[in-house]
Amino acid sequence: MTEATMSDVLDGLKRFISGYAAKSPDNKFHIPFQRKDLALDLIRVHDDRFSSLGSDKYFACVDMKGTDGKMYDIDFFMRVQSGKLTVTETSVHKINGKPLYNWKEEKGVWKKVKVSKICRASVSDAKQIETAFHRNALQNVL
Numbered sequence: 001m002t003e004a005t006m007s008d009v010l011d012g013l014k015r016f017i018s019g020y021a022a023k024s025p026d027n028k029f030h031i032p033f034q035r036k037d038l039a040l041d042l043i044r045v046h047d048d049r050f051s052s053l054g055s056d057k058y059f060a061c062v063d064m065k066g067t068d069g070k071m072y073d074i075d076f077f078m079r080v081q082s083g084k085l086t087v088t089e090t091s092v093h094k095i096n097g098k099p100l101y102n103w104k105e106e107k108g109v110w111k112k113v114k115v116s117k118i119c120r121a122s123v124s125d126a127k128q129i130e131t132a133f134h135r136n137a138l139q140n141v142l
Helices: 005-023 123-135
Strands: 028-031 036-045 052-053 057-064 069-080 084-095 100-107 109-114
Touching: 005 028, 005 036, 005 057, 005 084, 028 084, 036 109, 084 109
Parallel strands: none
Antiparallel strands: 028 036, 036 057, 052 057, 057 069, 069 084, 100 109
């Protein structure tokens, strides 16, 4: 099977988020975070942060606004099988622009790294790590 196009996956993700929200009594997208329920509205899907991970696996970054007034950057990992998009992992990456984790490449595999573990890196170093993660075709992440 050939891989889905970027447009297909991004459209599928938008439909997933809006469909999930439509089923919620408050029309919000809900995810658990630190033993709380975040009720979120979709602001935008970052087309520039979309990555194909190979083997019909994809990554996208989404900006959402919480009912608490905070902005959340949510990372979505997805798989497309038989033309159907399945979200396999969702995590809160940033709150009001402050990262909870970053990405670090180790022997060709990208891994989440707690911000405290890379606190010695400058802000530009952290941005370079994040940019490299988002721009490369990632392998073996999931």
